[in-house]
Amino acid sequence: MTVCSSCSVEIQGEEKVCKSCVQDKITATWKRQMRTYGIVAAFGTVVLLYDIAQVRALPHGTAGIPAYLMAATAVGGLAVMGGLFGLALAAFFNAWHKKKAA
Ligand SMILES: [Zn+2]
Numbered sequence: 564m565t566v567c568s569s570c571s572v573e574i575q576g577e578e579k580v581c582k583s584c585v586q587d588k589i590t591a592t593w594k595r596q597m598r599t600y601g602i603v604a605a606f607g608t609v610v611l612l613y614d615i616a617q618v619r620a621l622p623h624g625t626a627g628i629p630a631y632l633m634a635a636t637a638v639g640g641l642a643v644m645g646g647l648f649g650l651a652l653a654a655f656f657n658a659w660h661k662k663k664a665a
Pocket of ligand 1: 567568569570571572580581582583584585
């Protein structure tokens with residue numbers, strides 16, 4: 564007979580940690596991922612909004628958008644897309660693991 568090293572519940576077989584603790588760990592991991600990606604997406608949104616404001620504030624007749632603004636917009640866009648993509652992926656796997664455990 565073994566006892567779970569996290570919650571001291573008796574468990575069967577060779578496992579060192581019980582299923583509910585493994586599940587908790589998985590859920591915590593995906594939650595952390597979602598938070599990280601959420602922050603990345605929020606950061607990207609702020610950068611994009613800032614860039615839009617900057618471009619709008621450009622004086623009329625200015626030829627083109629300054630390179631740094633183009634670069635910042637690209638970075639912001641990538642952060643939003645990457646962040647939302649990662650967020651969706653983490654949410655999906657979180658739900659998938661929950662479904663599998665149920
Ligand atoms: Zn446990």
